[in-house]
Amino acid sequence: MKTHQYIIITALLFVILFYDQDMGLNLGILAIAYAILTLFRTPEKNRTRTFLILFATSIFSGMAFAWYGDFPSFLAVVSSLLLLAYRSKNRRMKILFLIPVFIVNCCTSFCRFFSFDQWLPKRNVSGLWQKTLAFILIPLVLVSVFFGIYSAGSDHFAALFTDYELDINLWQLFCLSVLGFFIAFNYWNYAVEKLIYKSNHVLDNDFPKDSQVPKSTYSFLDLDSERMSGVISFILLNILLVFFIITYNYEQFYEVPKTPVQLSEETHERINAVILSIIMAILVIMFYFKSGFNFDPKSGLMKVLAKVWIFLNAILVISAALKNYEYIVNYAFTYKRLGVFAFLLLSLIGLALTFIKIQKKKRNAFLFNTMIWYLYGTILICSYINWGGFITSQNMKRKDFAINYHFTAINFNEKALLKYGNEKNDQKLKKQVHDKIENEKSKTSLSKILYYQTIE
Template sequence: MKTYRYIFLTTALFTILFYEESIGLNLGILGIIYAVLTLYKTPEKNRIKTFLLLFVTSVLSSIAFAWYADFPSFLAVMISLLLLSYRAKNKRMKILLLIPVVVVNICTFICRFFSFQSWLPKINVSGVGQKLVAFILIPFILLVVFFGIYSVGSNHFANLFANLELTVNLWEIICLSVLGFFIAFNYWNYDVEKYIYQQNHVLNNDFGEKDRIQKASYLFMELDVERMSGVISFLLLNVLLIFFIITYSYEQFYEVIKTPVQLSEETHEGVNAVVLSIIMAILVIMFYFKGGFNFDSKAKFLMILAKTWIFLNAILVCATLAKNTEYIINYGFTYKRLGVYGFLILSLIGLILTFVKIQKKKRNAYLFNTMTWWLYGTILACSYINWGGIITSQNVKRSDFVFNYHLTSIHFNDKILLKYADEKQDVKLKKQILDKVNKENSGSFLSKILYYETLKK
């Protein structure tokens, strides 16, 4: 099947699935169709392990959106499909280059659309076919488009046709068709500019032969002086970090906290400081180990100090994880407190990867390439797991459980709340939950969220 057929097919499917519907099951169906068509269209040589894994995650993310229809699952579907399409054509291109590819293609959409010879087939049309296109199809499309524009711009013009009973909403069909075509065109017919291709080698994980040459980073500083600067810097930073860990641990674990508000503020301030410290630590290590020092036989002490600093930062992260755990034990689970776990675990992964970078002599690009995949994995985890259910199932065991908060601010926990209402034999609470469920189930089939379908009684 030619590319233009994929474009028109998925445009039609988009219009059909979303016509007079809100986003729900329809996007999940469309995501699966896009993934299957991409697998079918991709040549066998490009179906490498990464591509097949992305195909699986695209299908699972589409199912997750059909089940939850929330922002994390939406983000997971979009990123998974973009990566799938990207890998279908460019199996060796670095993942980070997907961002400029998407931006450039969106900006150049109009120009690429009007380059008909590049994406439409070159065929000889008979005289009758030419007349049908020229005398009927083109005038009809123009008439419909301008009718919609003029109807929006003038109420009197629209009222002239008020007595005409149309069974379809032409304006919605036009808008959906345009949006569906824009998505389909950029998905199936995107280009990677030559300049972007040329930057792919910049993001290689391993050093080249020329990178092994020992040379100073600055004209005003000799190599030996720069190396000693690194040793002094890391030595001082290690001492400073040891003192910070001691004082931070004392403040977090030994000082008496009077109020929950004070505990919350100090925990969040501590987490922010730790995350910023980790980012700065990684940047400093990237600065000193961006090139020749990775292969410098005289830089062994510098490497030891850098690894020690990584280890101390890891201790700091573990201390913060322990404090967040204590906070949750005392005051319960929330989305933000689980988010703190996510940030700290990603920070710890960043430190581990930085250690691997030094140990295995990788380029700085290795950190960006690898961490991007970890971030993608985090998004997938956020979309697949029912965090609201986990939060409520744990908090409902507490004596200070607040029903209204979990009903209005925590999502996809209705089964647990129904069980709670039954145990309390509270008819009013149960009615509140069922009203919410019935409201979610009131939409048409394609707009449904499958999670709420399981709660029908």
């Protein structure tokens, strides 16, 4: 099929799936359809292992949204399909360029729409699609536009048509058609500007050979001065970090116990400080090891000091994780507390990648090129696992289990709440949960969330 056929088919599918529907099963179906059509459209040479993995994650993300219909699964669907479409056409382009490509295409889509030669058949070949476009779609668009203009200018003209009642929401149909076409057009007909193609080498992981010569970064500092600056800086930073780790752990584990509110505030502040510290640590290392300075044969001491600093920062992350675990043991699981573990894990991964960057003399772009995949993996994990059910099932074991909090603030935990209601013979809770389930089940077929359909 040609580009315009993919656009028309998926735009029409969008309208069919979403007309008079809420978002639910329909988006999952649409995502899977996009993924399958992308697979068919992708040339064999571009069906790399990465592409096939993205195809699988796109299918699973569509299924996850059909099952849960929440924001993490929506984010997984969007990111998976964008990555899939990007890899379908550009197997060597760096993933980080996906963001500017997406923004540029959305901003220029109106102009690109009128570049008909780029997405419509270039030859006048008789066929169903050409006739449909020429005899139906274009006249229909023109008639619709002028109908709106004339209706606004004459009440009698408008009355000729408004006296008839059709069981069709024309405004909704129009908006869905525009939105569906906009999504399909930018998905199937996106373009990568030449400037971005030419800039692809900027994000290479390895230094080119002509950059592997040791030289100073700035004109006002010679190589020896810059090297000594790095050594002094890392010595001082290591000493400072050792004292911070000692005081940090003393405050966390040995000070007088605080009230729950105080403990919550201090834990959040300290973990935020740790995460900020890790980010700054990585930025400092990126500053000193960003160029040919990586290949300086006399920089061995500075590299050792940098690796020690990475190790000390890892200890700091583990300390924060232990405190967060203690916080959970004392005050139960929540989304935020699980999120802290995710951030700390990503911080550890960032430190490990920074160590690899120094060890293997990689460019700073290596960190971004690699971390983006770990971030994507985190999104997938958040969308595939029922964290609400996990939180509730764990907190149910506590004596201070807060029923109202888990009913109102935690999602997809109805099975666990029904189990708890049966164990405690809490008829009120069971009725509230059943009412919520029945409300979800009463939605139209394409708006349903499959999770609720599995609860008896």
